[in-house]
Amino acid sequence: DGYVQYERVGADVTMKCGSMDWDAAVIWTVNGTDINESRLNGSYLVLKNVDLAQSGQYACYEGSSWHLKYQTSLRVGTPPREPVLMCRSNNYPKGFYCSWHLPTPTFIPNIFNISVIHGTKEMVCEKDAVPKNRCHITYLQVFSTVKYKVTLTVTNALGKNFTTLTFDEFAIVKPDPPESVVAKPVPNNPRRLEVSWQNPSSWPDPESFPLKFFLRYRPLILDQWQHVELSDGTSHTITDAYAGKEYIIQVAAKDNDIGTWSDWSVAVHATPWTEEPKHLTTEAQITETTSASTSSFMAPPTTKICDKGAVVGSGAVAVCWTAGLAMATYSVLFI
């Protein structure tokens, strides 16, 4: 049976055909395809400066009988670079989690080991099934000033590396973003938007560990955000929106006293209430209350109906008088 052979990218690899002599006649294959004899040194297969593409199943056969003499799975890869480690408490005071990844892939299997020390006490970080590179710890005590030290070691067949993170309990507190952000126009208020949201569901006790919020909003047509910090409550009314402009709105959360702000929530869009364009007859109904006069008079679109008491130029005044006279005439017809 073959076995797995790990080699570094750029290495020179020589494979012997099992116990065959150097001068034996042999045939090498990779993934079932014959390898050119130019790659052979006697019965040895020589691969210079291997690259990732040369990973595969290698086999060696005795020349005349085609008996399989040797096989191996060559895996070309790299030793691990220093891993990237992050620890965070999004469910304070219950516990925290750490997650990690490699900055560049190794192309071969890696094993990660994590150790967590609090003062002199070693704690167990339970690995999560999903996502894979993550583990969680339940706090044994809270409000401690003793630092945590987390060391992550990554090992593969070609080498080893590690990284260490040291932090205070409070420093890693970072809630998840607020959920269910909703923004609605306010009827009859062209400059207002009502925004509401909920505490992140992962935050276990918002009563004892209240969150404060940061709201940001801007019209889509501008790049500059407006910001509002809110020390309590899960709603806010924007009162300075530009009329008729679509807005983008996001909310972030933070524990009242400790830790850092969450990422921004999913963005929501909303446009403030705008007045429906009205037919001119409704505006012309200044003194008459008969419904018939309202429905019968339809001024052409270009005709301007002046407001009651408005001071306008002579042409427009003439239009007003004409409209008024026409309305009076129609009203008389329908009474």
Place this chain on the structure above:
Amino acid sequence: MAGADSPSAALRRRDLCARGIRLVGKMRSDVVDLLDAYVEQQGLDASASVAAVEGVPLAAVERWDEQTGTQRLLENLAAYRAFRALLAQMLEEQREQLGEADAALGRALAAVLLQVSAFAYHLEELLRLESRGPPSEEEEDGPPPQPQGLFEQKLRGLGVLRELAQWAVRSARDLRQLAKPGPGASSAPSSAESP
């Protein structure tokens, strides 16, 4: 006097808790500012680890969410009484030092000491409401003997202020737990402490 669970007692408790939360929030903010000033003034490294200082009550607690209201109040009261003595001692040590900058630090220390005293009184009121009454102060240990050198003094001061800042965070949460409506928020456990 109304029973611990009467509606008026519950209202009074909530009122005291709300005021206590505001008081301790302001205290924490002042302690954080004082810490920054203290570190700078004393020429210390802000990230220096300070071993647990003898006589400084640790805010760290196991099974915090399982504590009864009375346990919370007693632990808080013991802590703030200890901090009252420790800060008074620090203030005395500061007054022995001369200089304008030190005087400002002394004033900031005095202000925090006042808030600590006020909060301790607040906790005593809450305990009276629990029909338990605060323990007499004679039961508490006095502050530890003074450290020998100036550097040890400074490190001890750093430890005191750091732990006080931690307590301020804990105390606000303790009072919020206490203020929660419903059974268990403040009642003593059935196995112990019943009169």
